[in-house]
Amino acid sequence: MNKTANVVIIGGGISGCSIAYNLAKKGVKNIVVIEKQYLASGSTGRCGAGIRMQWGTERNCLLAKLSTEFYENANEELEVVHDIEFKQGGYLIVAATEKEVEQFKKNVALQNSLGIPTVYLSPKEAKEIIPHMDESKILGATFCPKDGHLNPFYTTEAFAIAAKRLGVEFMTYTTVTGITTKNGKVTGVHTDKGYISTPIIVNAAGGYSKIIGQMAGVDVPIYAQRHQILVTEPVEPLQDPMYMSFALNIYCQQTPHGSFIMGRGDDNEPTDMRITSSWQFMEEMAKTCCELLPLLSKLRVIRQWAGLYTMTEDAHPIYGGVKELEGFYLACGFSGHGFMLGPATGLLMAETILGETTTIDISNLDKDRFERGELILEPSVV
């Protein structure tokens, strides 16, 4: 079955669905989204589901702020079938080292200057926000009450349904097998369900973005890395904010369902595509959680899983076209923050593809910044 499209988006996660929705909303017809499995089956559906505006660079702060403001009104804007469960309980980011205290104070000043209502707290003040924490393990904390978390499945579905209403076609369980080009321009996409000719391809394939890039002869400077996460049995509401520490390596939130979701990073993870689970993660995660949030030691773990962070060297996403191939756009390398940035990704990519002035300047988030050596290093990543 061969066909023609104006835009083909590869990847049915939050980025792909949000880009499709925004393009369709701006009047683009004949958009096809190709997803290898089901919507949100990759990094989106496997993520920690948080959104925070507490970043260490202006760019990440602004992207997250744009996305937060969208999520605040997303139920109305997307006319959702199911509430996206956006709970603005805040993020409590604890400082465990003197270096973090110093960095966090700088972050708060930066965030406040951008209109983000973060405050710096003493350990005692932090404990008032999460009473079951062991405040003796920390030196201070920052808190932004407008941060929060939401359901990645309902949110992705909400974008997809809104996009479908505007005529976007979704091809799930469809694998991209090749990309065709001619004279430095994109001409189409081969899939296991047939060929689609198109002048524009958006690579929003998450952990698979590098492979999709290779199909088009474009080297995308990213690598996929496994991150693991677990979920506990549900209990009555106990913790409103996301609890997070970079130095102690944990993020932990209670979903509206009552279960706790927690994860951590590991620099020794292999940088391949594996998404298996390890007992080492379970042991270390449980230990960290029980030390910092002792009450949670009474919870039983239901299951654990893993997903891919798609890392860039500076922990900022790659947005925009590439100079070597006309019609080929990148929305990838979110470095673990693709879900929270989803609304910004969709809007900014749609503006870029249509040649409009972007709501936030993303000209220095292009792929070639790595060649130019213009990295924007983010100090606050878990």
Add this chain to the structure above:
Amino acid sequence: MRIEEHPILSFKNEKKIKFYFNGKEYEGFEGDTIASALHAAGVKVLKHSHNHKRPRGFYCAIGNCSSCLMTVNGEPNVRVCIEKLREGMMVETQKGKGVLK
């Protein structure tokens, strides 16, 4: 209901154990789980589903299905099908998802 005869297992049912279910005194035997003692005493409803409040009974009996979560000695979400019965235990029907204290 109790299984009196079994081709492989034998049940001595020698030592009686007293416990409380929702404030009322009950009796089981040494070797019982909480669930088996309740079942023998005719208690069929162990909890209720969260959304529709439908009754949930003895189901998987191996600690997997969460159909039998109850509050035992104040601790919520105890899987009574795999928790051994002990003298004087306070077993209660749990309301909601359990409060961590």
